[in-house]
Amino acid sequence: MKHHEVDAALAVVGEGVKADSLESETLDFKLVAESPKATFNLISDALVCFVNAHGGTLVLGVDDKATDRVQALRGVPESYTVEGVRKGIFDRTSPPITAFVEERVVEGARLILITVPQGAMPHSNAAGLATRRLGKECLPFPPHQQREVMIARGQVDWSADASSLSVSQLSAVEFERLRRLLIASGRDHLAELADRALLESLRLIAPNGSVTNAAVLLLADEELIPRVIPSYGYSYQFRPTSGSEATGRTRGTRPLIAAIQAMTDAMESRREVWPLNLAGGVQLQLTDYPSEAARELVINAFIHRSYETGGTVDIEHSPERMIITSPGGLVSGVTPANILTHPSTPRNRLLTETVSVLQLAERTGQGVDRAYREMLRIGKEPPLFEDHGTLVRATLAGGIGNAAFVRFISDLPLRASRDINILLSLTHLRHSRSIDAFELAEIIQRAPVEAQEVLRMMLDDYSLIAPTKRSASKQFPTYRLRAEVLAAMSRSVSYRHVDVDDMDRKVIEHVREYGFVTNQTIRRLFDLHVYAARDLLNSLREREIIDKIGDARGGAGVKYGPGPRFPKSKS
Structure with a gap:
């Protein structure tokens, strides 16, 4: 919690405003309890709740129900020293929390501000209870949620754990496949190493000498993997229509690289492609499912799934939609509303890094940005992500791309034609007459100030949009497509201007x-x-x-x- 935010809250407490209404995920107000022991227990419980979430500040000495300033600023007795409060918290938390404690006098009332950062690992109170602050509430923080948070913070990596297999039990065929990928990615020096030395270079050997779970997924054969990792597996089915019986089915446990190739081959064999001729003899392709978008999402499903959760990676393919489902929810902190911009937080870090070395997928951004870009560039909606707690579902809309939009994008400067934020803005303006920074912020998953910068670039650098006359002088104007841009996008736009422009x-x-x-x-x-x-x-x-x-x-x-x-x- 930043000091200026605490100061701003304290400035209005009791001025007709209850402190309770100012509390947030990172700010809380408490009164001293009937005894020092009860007070320290109260403080410790609140700080455990903060440290297991995003950190925060507790202000001691404020009645959070009072609307009168004098009644609200009750203060803290001198017997509660800074050192005494710090020690009381340290003794009542596990692992012990060392808090930042300071005095603050506000209009004669002595208050104590206690601040903790986000914890590196889960903490509990003296009774062994772990909680986590969500909104203004402290909710139970059970072990499985603690593990997910530790995964998100890079402290737990299932893929780096030791398996029960030795190097000699891995597949020679898969070692050869791995070496071919290393050579293709320009890492010949690794490909030339002996098996064990190669695994050591890729950090796929655990401290006890056995191979890691990541090595099993990559290099064990399909009969052995399910014995070591029972949750591993995948399936693919194609339906001529979304409601009809499947006419093509594949199910298996081949090692990860071979499995990804099998799945992408199955999708590619049924992909619909239409040639699109541009001026100057240039030919592009319209397609129902861009290869790179589908491939990135399939790779994501394999490397970011939870292998500690039952279930398989499943792909359902039809002309109407492609649905890719993987076990385990999104990693803590990542949601469908921030998946495009949230810092990369791989659940299986070692596996992700190894796949990145092999150049099978983008490590940064988890490949989601590439899937977005490729769908948007052919005039389609971006992928739809759903987090159902025990599984993640990614859906690509079927049907042909939009020829008019592809032609328009092909005429833009390269930088603009590959900018996800611009593509998302133009996609929105295909279906809506106007846009402003607040609408765009939600679409591109960024702050309104950043969204306004995107709109400024579209206005000044590329002349794609223009502010409406009524809003031009505002800090965040409303924008529409310029007349010539609207004409160039023509049939990709779902609305028509009623008046002659x-x-x-x-x-x-x-x-x-x-x-x-x-x-x-x-x-x-x-x-x-x-x-x-x-x-x-x-x-x-x-x-x-x-x-x-x-x-x-x-x-x-x-x-x-x-x-x-x-x-x-x-x-």
Whole structure:
């Protein structure tokens, strides 16, 4: 808890404001109890609750129910010295907590501020009870939750624990597969080592001489792995429609690298691809499930799952959606609402680092950012993550990507076309007419100030958006797509402007003056590529503002004149 936050709370306590309403996950107020023993027990319980969560500050000497300032600032007797309070806490916590204790006099009331940081390991009170502060409550902190928190803080790593196997029991075939990956990743010096030396270099040998659990997952054969790690396994099924019977099924216990390859091969064999031709002879691909997005999520499911929880990694594939399920909830601190921006907290750190060395997946960001980027770049929604406590479900939406959006993105500067925050902003603006920093903050999982910086970059650096007239002078304006951007994105946008915009007006004025307009004219007027110009013309045709003239079916000769809803001249 920062001092200025405590000061701000103390400044308003009792000024018609109850201290209880100012309490938070990192701030609490208490009164001295009837005896020093009871007081120290009260303080110790509160600090254990703080230290097992995010740390915090306890202010002793404040009545949290009083609305009158004099009644609220009750103070602490001089008999409670700073050293005495510190020792009382130390003696009543396990492992002992050494707190930061200071006196503070507020309007004649002597208060004691006691601050603790987040603990490196779980703590309990004198009775052996461990609690953790969530919101304003202290809730039980059972052993399985303690272990998850220690995993998140990098203090427990199941994958680095010793297994029951020796190096000689591992598979020669899998060693060869491992060496091929090392060579492909430019680590020939490791690939040339003998088996044991190779494992030692990768830290896959435990202190007792046996191989680690990570080594078993990577290098034991499929008959041996289930005997050592009973929870290991995977399944894949393909359904022609989401509600029909599966027509393709795979289930197995092959070692991790081979399993990932088998799963990605199964998905790839059923992936739908449509070629997309761009100007200049460039050809891109539209697909239902981008290979890199699906592969990253499959790898995540294998390396970040809980192997201390029953269940297998399961993939359900249909044209409508792909669902990848893995046992164990998200690691403590990670939620679907912050998974894109939360610092990497691998559950199985050694396994994750080894897979990173093999360049099978991104270590930083857990590959989630890549899955987001690849889905967004083809005009689709990002992955949907759900944490059900005992399992995590990642869902990719099926169906073809959006050709108009892909064409638009391909024309952006490379940096913008690969910026997840910009892609998320543009995706939102495909379905909503406007956006502001507060909306975007939730979408990109960042603070509103950071979201405003993204919008500023889209405005100043790339000219993608413009502030609305009513909000332009505000600190956090509301933005819309610029007219030419809206036209270029055209059919990827799910809404239509009811009023004729500036681009429409220019086209109408040209048709009124010259009698017709062509694709080439549109390109010259607005500096658009051929496809964006075509989409603008199609939009005007759909609204019956213009209509095709003559018998030409395509090409440069196609002309467009006034349509049934072409505006009449005011004159």
